[in-house]
Amino acid sequence: MCKYCKAHAKKYGKWYLNPEGYTEELFYKLSTLDRILGRKPKKVRDAEKASDAAWYPLGISKQLELVDLASKPVIGGLVKKIGNYLAMKTHSGQVVPTEDANKIVDLSHDIVAYPCMCKRLFKGQDEYKCLNFAPLTDINRKAPRGWKEKRLSPEEAKEWLQDFSEKGYVHAVFWWCDMPQAICICNCDTKYCYASRPKNWYDITNVYRKAEYVAEVDPDECISCGTCLERCQFGAISYDRNGRAQIDPKICFGCGQCRVTCEQNAIKLVDRNTHAIAKKIW
Amino acid sequence: MVKFQFDPSKCILPYDANELRPTKCLKCLDVCPASLLMFRPLKEKDEFGAPKFFEIHMIFKAYSKKFCPDCLKCVDICPEQAIKIKI
Numbered sequence: 001m002c003k004y005c006k007a008h009a010k011k012y013g014k015w016y017l018n019p020e021g022y023t024e025e026l027f028y029k030l031s032t033l034d035r036i037l038g039r040k041p042k043k044v045r046d047a048e049k050a051s052d053a054a055w056y057p058l059g060i061s062k063q064l065e066l067v068d069l070a071s072k073p074v075i076g077g078l079v080k081k082i083g084n085y086l087a088m089k090t091h092s093g094q095v096v097p098t099e100d101a102n103k104i105v106d107l108s109h110d111i112v113a114y115p116c117m118c119k120r121l122f123k124g125q126d127e128y129k130c131l132n133f134a135p136l137t138d139i140n141r142k143a144p145r146g147w148k149e150k151r152l153s154p155e156e157a158k159e160w161l162q163d164f165s166e167k168g169y170v171h172a173v174f175w176w177c178d179m180p181q182a183i184c185i186c187n188c189d190t191k192y193c194y195a196s197r198p199k200n201w202y203d204i205t206n207v208y209r210k211a212e213y214v215a216e217v218d219p220d221e222c223i224s225c226g227t228c229l230e231r232c233q234f235g236a237i238s239y240d241r242n243g244r245a246q247i248d249p250k251i252c253f254g255c256g257q258c259r260v261t262c263e264q265n266a267i268k269l270v271d272r273n274t275h276a277i278a279k280k281i282w
Numbered sequence: 283m284v285k286f287q288f289d290p291s292k293c294i295l296p297y298d299a300n301e302l303r304p305t306k307c308l309k310c311l312d313v314c315p316a317s318l319l320m321f322r323p324l325k326e327k328d329e330f331g332a333p334k335f336f337e338i339h340m341i342f343k344a345y346s347k348k349f350c351p352d353c354l355k356c357v358d359i360c361p362e363q364a365i366k367i368k369i
Contacts, residue, residue: 053302054323054332061322064341071344122317122341124308145302145332192317201345 008180021180043177051143070202087206093174094209097256101171108133112149122192132184211254213269214278221266228258249278285368286340293364295336310356
């Protein structure tokens with residue numbers, strides 16, 4: 001658990017289970033500088049910009065050009081540090097299993113589905129799979145070119161999450177301009193995900209934090225069917241000498257999607273913070 | 283690094299104000315197995331500040347050599363022959 005998660009988890013155990021993160025008070029809270037300058041809080045200003053669906057491709061393409069600098073030999077290290085710092089201060093996320101995603105739905109209100117921006121930008125297709133909550137949804141509705149939405153009841157949102165889980169999409173809760181303001185649950189396919197690729201390829205780790213869990217296989221229960229191996233989007237699963245599935249805790253993101261496909265119930269999620277190998281890998 | 287060239291004069295991607303995206307055809311994005319292509323707006327804007335046209339460009343250029351499978355599917359599928367790739 002990083003210092004931000006520790007600071008905001010409080011008695012709830014995880015930052016995204018802190019009800020404060022879903023309130024309008026936090027979203028519209030003014031900083032001293034905002035008060036002096038008489039302007040809206042940064043969260044609102046940034047949200048108004050991002051809610052312009054026409055602006056989005058330009059913003060993302062500019063960010064990606066900066067991300068590319070992280071591969072440069074001299075300045076790459078500095079770019080990674082700045083990227084990791086900004087990720088915590090802007091808009092980044094953490095993988096969550098379906099149970100925790102359902103708890104987030106219970107904490108939030110005014111749930112709407114938007115088309116996945118990554119799939120639109122990098123695949124040219126629209127699929128409604130980004131579940132957003134208030135107060136960001138209000139800002140989007142006021143935007144001149146706001147995202148098209150499908151409103152969902154909490155029950156429908158949970159059904160959608162279950163459906164995404166069966167498709168193998170990884171749930172991730174994203175914060176907005178500082179934790180613990182949670183604004184959406186993305187359901188990611190890492191093949192075209194904007195967040196996971198900078199993490200995996202450029203080592204900008206804070207953009208897409210691993211879950212609070214890590215998956216483990218019970219070798220006595222595994223029947224070597226291979227479904228979990230096909231399901232894992234991160235390449236964390238392989239076979240051992242006896243043909244049993246094994247999960248590399250250094251690679252595992254703790255999304256729990258392998259567990260969904262395991263008919264033998266041989267896979268379980270354990271707390272990352274107590275795992276000997278995975279506890280420092282986020 | 284894979285050199286990706288897109289000719290916006292051959293493939294014109296106007297902005298669809300109702301769908302909030304380019305009107306056509308984005309086949310190159312769909313066919314790329316590594317999802318290394320994206321659309322981005324050109325500078326020209328309409329009276330409402332929305333981009334008028336888009337272009338296709340390659341992302342994650344630093345790792346394009348590693349992740350681009352050199353399949354040339356984007357080149358083959360483009361109906362306007364607007365894409366060229368130098369490997």
